[in-house]
Amino acid sequence: MKRYWQNFIDGAWVDGSAGRINVTDPATAEVIAEHALADAGDVDQAVQAARRVHLSGVLTDMRPIERGRLVHAMGRYLLEHIDDIAQTLTLEQGKPLWESRIEVEGAALYFEYYGNQASTVEGRSIPLGKGYFDWTEYEPFGVSAQIIPWNYPVEMTARSLSAALATGNTCVIKSPEMTPLTNAWFAQAAQAVGLPDGAVNVLCGLGHEAGAALAAHRHVNQIVFTGSVPTGIAIATAAAGNVVPCVLELGGKSAAIVHDDADLEAFENDIRWGIYFNAGQVCSAMSRVIVHESRESELLERAEKIAKSLSVGPGIERTEFGANMGAMVSDAQRDRAAGMIARAEEQGAKVVTGGRKLNRPGAFLEPTVLANVTPDMKIAQQEVFGPVLSVLSFRDEAEAIEIANGTDYGLVGGVFTADLDRATRAARQIRAGQVFVNEWYAGGVETPFGGYGKSGYGREKGREALWNYVQTKNVAVRLKG
Numbered sequence: 001m002k003r004y005w006q007n008f009i010d011g012a013w014v015d016g017s018a019g020r021i022n023v024t025d026p027a028t029a030e031v032i033a034e035h036a037l038a039d040a041g042d043v044d045q046a047v048q049a050a051r052r053v054h055l056s057g058v059l060t061d062m063r064p065i066e067r068g069r070l071v072h073a074m075g076r077y078l079l080e081h082i083d084d085i086a087q088t089l090t091l092e093q094g095k096p097l098w099e100s101r102i103e104v105e106g107a108a109l110y111f112e113y114y115g116n117q118a119s120t121v122e123g124r125s126i127p128l129g130k131g132y133f134d135w136t137e138y139e140p141f142g143v144s145a146q147i148i149p150w151n152y153p154v155e156m157t158a159r160s161l162s163a164a165l166a167t168g169n170t171c172v173i174k175s176p177e178m179t180p181l182t183n184a185w186f187a188q189a190a191q192a193v194g195l196p197d198g199a200v201n202v203l204c205g206l207g208h209e210a211g212a213a214l215a216a217h218r219h220v221n222q223i224v225f226t227g228s229v230p231t232g233i234a235i236a237t238a239a240a241g242n243v244v245p246c247v248l249e250l251g252g253k254s255a256a257i258v259h260d261d262a263d264l265e266a267f268e269n270d271i272r273w274g275i276y277f278n279a280g281q282v283c284s285a286m287s288r289v290i291v292h293e294s295r296e297s298e299l300l301e302r303a304e305k306i307a308k309s310l311s312v313g314p315g316i317e318r319t320e321f322g323a324n325m326g327a328m329v330s331d332a333q334r335d336r337a338a339g340m341i342a343r344a345e346e347q348g349a350k351v352v353t354g355g356r357k358l359n360r361p362g363a364f365l366e367p368t369v370l371a372n373v374t375p376d377m378k379i380a381q382q383e384v385f386g387p388v389l390s391v392l393s394f395r396d397e398a399e400a401i402e403i404a405n406g407t408d409y410g411l412v413g414g415v416f417t418a419d420l421d422r423a424t425r426a427a428r429q430i431r432a433g434q435v436f437v438n439e440w441y442a443g444g445v446e447t448p449f450g451g452y453g454k455s456g457y458g459r460e461k462g463r464e465a466l467w468n469y470v471q472t473k474n475v476a477v478r479l480k481g
């Protein structure tokens, strides 16, 4: 592991004017590297470089299919370096090595998907009668600022960077303080495929300093943010100050409604992935299950079995796909989750299994299942962002929907039933940007993703996300004849 990692501004690897930050392996609590920290001046240099490239027209003049090829090649670069990226990701973030490989593969998929679509962003012609010729076209905004969270640092950057480049924007990426290392490969990829210096800039800095400076920079033309609600509000406020659009993806408290006719054996898999993948640090995690009272005890037994089947320990030792979980990203995040469990117990929730820190160094929390959770409890309202499943029960369909919709969030939701009518009704009634029927996380890079309510606005993934990165221009021509 390289001990010191720099920022990448205007095609050069540079130190940070705000010094350095330690990067810690959450599985051992040991410092594994230092990363350069950018200040507002560094952010300004990166934005100016991105702006210069944008104004030069080098990306916008290019035939889109060729731009798409560059984007595509960046994904291949990631796959060529998957061993190194995955290992670094596990060491900085804590997830099992096999999960890190899945993340890198997922990141590459974004470059493939959006690279393929660069040439499909087509305008239309609008009939205005004799003497006129009118068309629309989509132009990139210019400089896209992308502020990245620590839970999926590789996939989140890939998601916005690939779509932004495919549509001809230039980018400044603010990597997360806790997990900045793996973002270096995006800079390397940009260099390797031959993007011009300044087209992709990657810097790490403190949120309230470099992040805030980037969000408020007057030459940033569009912002993408994934993270917490308070930070999302700060960023939207900064964006409003410059009248630029932003996409906000702010997490959730997503619920699966499990009906009396659901296949609970199959649902074990949804519990496994829905709340214990990445130790539950997933914005669209299945953090609540709302089960029909007639199946509650059976579901709790199955959830307990799944939670207990997972071995918890250092991600770097967990090389093979299997029943295991790594560390959370930091002791602070782990303690926050453990504190939320303790408060839930005080409010009357019952710990069915888990709930404790592991008795060893590292940010480990047992996979946890909570029963007797009621909708008014904090644990049922607030995002834990950890491996903690809250189980609530319902008597009739209307109550299930009311509980599911009873938080400030609205990122995703799920319904599990053998009855298609019931599933369709629920899909219409659940207030969320994405509804899963009979499989949590069904969908992929092709399906639009984003929130209702405090989960944010704008959509990532799918064709829909492309329109975040372009603005419509109409050209109306008065002809002589």
Ligand code: NAD
Residues within 6 Å of the ligand: 147, 148, 149, 150, 151, 174, 175, 176, 177, 205, 206, 207, 208, 209, 210, 211, 212, 213, 215, 226, 227, 228, 229, 231, 232, 234, 235, 249, 250, 251, 252, 282, 283, 383, 384, 385
């Ligand atoms: P955060 O929102 O504070 O940080 C996310 C990113 O925003 C980081 O890159 C950070 O440096 C930057 N940032 C922070 N303050 C900023 C500001 N004022 N202006 C511009 N950028 C700023 O999130 P966090 O502290 O890393 O995590 C806190 C909580 O956020 C978590 O417990 C979790 O609930 C939630 N979260 C959600 C997601 C998600 O995928 N939706 C991801 C990470 C965290």
